[in-house]
Amino acid sequence: MEKNLDRYFELERKVLTDTIGSIEIEEWKTLNLGIMNENKIENTLRNDEVNSTRLHVKIKLDAAFEKKFGSDNQFNNIQQNNVIPFPNKIRQLWAPPVNWAALASIAAVFIVLFMLRPVPSFQENAVFLSDSSLQYGADTTSFITDSLLY
Amino acid sequence: MITIKNTLEISNYNDEQLMFSISNGEKKAFDLLYARYEKKMFYFFFRKLNNNQEKSEDFLHDLFMKIIEKPETFDTSKSFSPWFYSVAHNMVKNEYKKMEVRKIMDTESDTTQMVNRALDPMQCTEEQLFKQRLFIELSHLNQDSSTAFIMKYHEGYSIEEIATALNIKEGTVKSKLFYAKQVLSKKLEMFHPKK
Numbered sequence: 001m002e003k004n005l006d007r008y009f010e011l012e013r014k015v016l017t018d019t020i021g022s023i024e025i026e027e028w029k030t031l032n033l034g035i036m037n038e039n040k041i042e043n044t045l046r047n048d049e050v051n052s053t054r055l056h057v058k059i060k061l062d063a064a065f066e067k068k069f070g071s072d073n074q075f076n077n078i079q080q081n082n083v084i085p086f087p088n089k090i091r092q093l094w095a096p097p098v099n100w101a102a103l104a105s106i107a108a109v110f111i112v113l114f115m116l117r118p119v120p121s122f123q124e125n126a127v128f129l130s131d132s133s134l135q136y137g138a139d140t141t142s143f144i145t146d147s148l149l150y
Numbered sequence: 151m152i153t154i155k156n157t158l159e160i161s162n163y164n165d166e167q168l169m170f171s172i173s174n175g176e177k178k179a180f181d182l183l184y185a186r187y188e189k190k191m192f193y194f195f196f197r198k199l200n201n202n203q204e205k206s207e208d209f210l211h212d213l214f215m216k217i218i219e220k221p222e223t224f225d226t227s228k229s230f231s232p233w234f235y236s237v238a239h240n241m242v243k244n245e246y247k248k249m250e251v252r253k254i255m256d257t258e259s260d261t262t263q264m265v266n267r268a269l270d271p272m273q274c275t276e277e278q279l280f281k282q283r284l285f286i287e288l289s290h291l292n293q294d295s296s297t298a299f300i301m302k303y304h305e306g307y308s309i310e311e312i313a314t315a316l317n318i319k320e321g322t323v324k325s326k327l328f329y330a331k332q333v334l335s336k337k338l339e340m341f342h343p344k345k
Contacts, residue, residue, distance in 0.1 A: 008324075009327075065177060
C-alpha cells in the first residue's frame with residue numbers, strides 16, 4: 001500500500017507538471033479508481049479564494065508591536081503629548097546583538113595600535129643625557145660591560 | 151534614501167531572516183511577514199472554522215500576536231512555514247477541544263443549516279453548490295487530514311513540509327491525503343456521477 005501511495009503522489013506531481021508519459025497515464029487512471037475524475041476536488045481547492053478586508057486586524061497588531069518594541073515616530077509623540085518616551089534605539093543598546101567578528105576586528109586594531117605606539121627613541125635619550133651632562137658635568141663616558149668586572 | 155535601501159534589502163529576506171529581524175524589533179520585517187502570510191493563514195482559519203469570518207480574524211490576530219510576544223519560540227535554523235502552520239493547526243485543534251467540552255457549537259447542525267440555506271438552485275450554480283458541499287465534507291474529516299488537504303491542494307506545500315507541520319511521518323501524510331480524497335469523492339459523487 002505504501003509503495004502504491006509513493007507511486008500515486010509521484011504520478012500526481014507528474015500530472016501537475018505535465019510531465020506524465022502515455023504509459024504512466026494508464027497507471028494513473030488505475031491508481032485513481034474511486035477518486036473523482038479530472039482532479040475536480042483538488043482544482044476547486046486550488047482556485048478557491050476568500051475575499052475580505054482585515055485592516056482592523058493589522059491596526060491592532062501594529063499597536064501591539066509598538067507597545068512592545070517602541071515606535072519609530074517617537075519625536076511626533078513628544079510634540080503631541082509633551083512626554084518623552086523611552087526611545088527604542090536606546091532600549092536596544094541595553095541588549096545589542098553581539099557581532100563577535102566585529103568585536104575581534106576592533107580588538108585586533110587596538111592591539112596593533114598599542115604595539116606601534118610612539119616610544120622615546122635612542123637619539124632622544126642621547127640628547128637628554130648630553131643636556132644633563134652639560135648642566136651637571138656628569139661623566140658621559142659610555143659603559144663597557146667588561147669594565148664592571150673590575 | 152537609507153529607508154528605501156533598507157526596505158529593498160529586507161524585501162529580499164527569507165521568512166527565517168525576517169523572524170530574526172522581528173525579534174530585534176524591526177517593524178518592516180513584521181510588515182513584510184504579515185503581507186506574505188496574512189491571506190493564506192486567514193484562508194486556513196476560515197475553512198477550518200466553518201467559514202466563520204469573525205472567529206478567523208480573531209485567530210489570525212492571535213497567531214501573529216504569538217510572533218510579536220515571543221518571536222524567540224521559533225528556531226531560526228528551521229523552516230518557518232511548517233512551524234507557522236503547526237502553531238495555527240494547534241490553535242484550531244484546541245478550539246475544537248474547547249467546543250467539545252462546552253458543547254456550545256454543534257458543527258453538524260450549523261453546517262447543515264448553512265447548506266440548507268444555500269441549496270437553492272435558483273441562486274447557486276452547480277459549481278458553487280459543489281464547492282459548498284466540498285468544504286462541509288472537508289470539515290467532517292479529522293483535523294490532521296483536513297489541514298494536510300488544505301496545505302497540499304490550496305497552498306501547494308510538499309508532503310515533507312506537511313509532515314513537519316503536523317509532526318507525523320511522510321507516509322502517514324500520504325495515506326491521510328489519499329483517504330481524504332477517497333472519502334470526499336464518495337461524498338460528492340452526486341455532483342459527478344460515474345459514467
